[in-house]
Amino acid sequence: MKTVVLLTTGGTIASKRNPKTGLLISGALTGKELSSMCELPNDLTVDVQSLFQISSNQMTFQLLLELKEKIEDVFKDKAVDGIVVTHGTDTLEETAYFLDLTIADERPVVVTGSQRAPTEIGSDAFLNIRQAILAASNDHLKGIGTTVLFNEKILSARYIKKVHASNLDGFRVNGYGNLGTVDREEVHLYQRPVQRELHSNVVELPSVDIIPTYLGGDGRFIRAAVTSGAKGIVIEGAGRGHVPPLAVDEIRNAINQGVVVLLTTRADEGLVKVVYEFEGSVEHLLQQGVLLGRDYDSKKARIKLATLLAAKYNKEEIQMLFNQ
Structure with a gap:
């Protein structure tokens, strides 16, 4: 019988309603409480362990490192x-990509969550947990890094995005497609990275900030990031990666x-590329x-840049790794 460890960190999937206010308390359920509400697969051993009980807007670089260490310990x-x-779900895509970059073990790591709380009508919590466990126990997922299971889809940690604030189909991979699906009890993998x-x-992860650009924008937020001690800055440019001229001096400074400055695009698809002069x-x-x-979005670029800086790569090596 196969064994899957279920690590819970909180979020909507572990939330319950405050009877006084009617609002959801994110991360209120322990792993044991959450799993007791689920119909877990009978032919697998599932070891449930609570790591954090937080809303995902509380995730930090330090907590990412603690999660990484816990996974390595389990393995x-x-x-x-x-x-x-x-x-x-708020920061799920960032956590999943960090784990994809840093967990060396070949065995599957599958991240999941839910858009609706376990006690809400039509909750996706239980199906996502069940199918994530089935995916994590499947040999076909070995060696492809961390994946995300959401709404019956197996998704790439590098390209996944939260595309809807509340809809059950809240995560997608634009332009690249799903890695596979889980259809009831059956796991199907269609492609591998x-x-x-x-x-x-x-x-230890250094401070890296994201600075968006927009019509008529200048460099004051870039200056603020430098002043506050950022080691890296991700610039979210327009189109192919263009920034307003008023921001250029602060980028140069x-x-x-x-400070390592990396350029991305605010467009959902397409490459940052030299085309114009x-x-x-x-x-x-x-x-x-x-x-x-x-083609990295700014959130994934920030996670990767912080990871590469922590791993002591120089600028030339960082550019080479972003080119892959």
Whole structure:
């Protein structure tokens, strides 16, 4: 009989209603309380362990490291076939990608959550947990890194996005498709990532900020990030990655002070790429020393940049790894 460890961290999937206010208390249920409400697979051993009881807006870099260490500790037991992490949906995509980058073990790690609380009508909590456990026990998921199970879909941690604030179909992978599905009890894997990126030697994550750009924007938030001690800045540019000319001086100043600046696009799909020649264009920013984030969205780029800085890669190596 296969064994799956269910690590619970809180979130909507572990919430219950405050009888006085009628509002949900995120993370109020322990792992044991949550699992007792589920119809878990009978042909698997499921070991339930509560790690955190928080709403996912409380997740921090330090808690990510604690979760990583817990997963590595669980995998010391060779009898464990896979791990499921339940998580709030607000920051689920960031946590899943961090685990994908840093967990070296080949056994499956599957992250799931829910858009509705367990006590709400039409809750997706129980099906997502059950199917995540089935996915984590499936040998076909070995060696592909951390995945996300949501609404019967097996999704890539690198590309997954929360695309709806409340709808049950709240997570998707635009442009790349699902890795597979779970149809009732059957796990189907349709595609695997071409390569897996791994940086497990991470013990402390530096401060990295995301700065969006917009019509008429300037560099004051970039300056604030540098002043507050950011080691990296992810710029969310428009289109191919363009920024307003008023922001360029502060970008240059940040780089001159040793801050690594990485350029992404606010578009849902497409590459940051040199196409145009004007002030604030990708070509112009490259001349200032900005790195290009290809098709990474800003949240994933931040997680990856912080991980690479923690792993002591230099700027040339960081650019090479973003090019993969």
